[in-house]
Amino acid sequence: MAEVPPPGFYEFLDFNAPLSGVRADTIARSLAAGRPTRIVDVGCGWGELLLRTLAVAPEASGLGVDTDAQAIDRGRARASNRGLADRVTFTVDCATTTTDPADAVICIGADHAYGDQQDAIRALYRIVRPGGRLLLGTGVWERPPTPAEAASIGMEPDSLRDLAGLVDLTIGTGFRPLVPRG
Template sequence: MDDELNLLRRSRMCWNTPLSETHAELLLDRMDLTGGHLVDLGCGWGKLLLQALGRARDLRGTGVDTDEGALARARAATLDRGLGSRVDWVEADAADWADPAERAFCIGAAHIFGSTKEALERLARVVPSGRLLYGDGFWAAPPGPAALEIFGPDLLTLPELLDAADAAGWRVLHVSTADQLEWDDFESTSRAAWEEWLAGHRDDPRAGEVREWLDRRLREYVRDYRGVLGFTYLVLGR
């Protein structure tokens, strides 16, 4: 799929994770944001980082991602909020980030480190003393063959994920999980912009590929992983 359509697909998405505004505010509360440096590894378009900066005037932020289109969206939102002097957007591989920070976000980006366990171990070096907001998928129910094929065999259960955090030297300060409405909204908004585009571009050469993706995504969600794949948000401390 070309870059234009890929950017369009995410345009109706508030978050690139199953999350509500209320839940996001709760997580920011638990992060105890004051001054210092907050780095968001795998930041996407940086909405949560910008909300954090809006809460704490003495906080500086850095968002790191390889997605040029998402970073352009982040920079535009930064200008709208008047936060340009307090945040940097860096196009780089977040797995290589080495500068320590007092606070960090890593949400839905464990794969860039290789696995959940490797991510938690690597992030302990990024935050030698402070707090980490870590978001990751887990098996909320035993997966069937189709879900295993989609998400791979390395996904943990929630107890296993907490054990991995403990093994990496983290203290678990907060645990919450995405509810069904957050999941349904995330999946629906991930399809919404392409559904709108398809309705007005049925003769476009790309329409067949878009329709196929939309149909497969909805089918997989409803049949294979709705209620099976969970997503947790952990506030971890060191």
């Protein structure tokens, strides 16, 4: 078994996102239902969702890409400990270098690597194979913020869309939104 990096930043978290294990397993099963042969997770961190998806998609191989070398090392160790190391590659790189098509693409909290949401969705569309699935975790405004509210978190009011605007953007790019089950 591979040695797990020593405890440190995020050591007690399964995910670097507000996601429960139960919900992650539901998402993994949903992605696996499309019978992917290749799964890519851009901005994967330590790849927990990618690993859970590979565990329920036995025909699939995976690629996890992140700029954080320590997180990538943690992902490699977790893959080895779960017997998945022969089916997944973890790479220290920028999300934008990932261009090979995949049946399932995961991008949670990493769309900023592409620029804005529109740039991210267009770039991700190019790597999702026809009939494939994209799991995109990004921000939306519940209501338009004032310039001061947006500035208080380092953003501009037009940095994000509302949910309807995000759905319109994805449809306009060529995606078809799916209603989650479970």
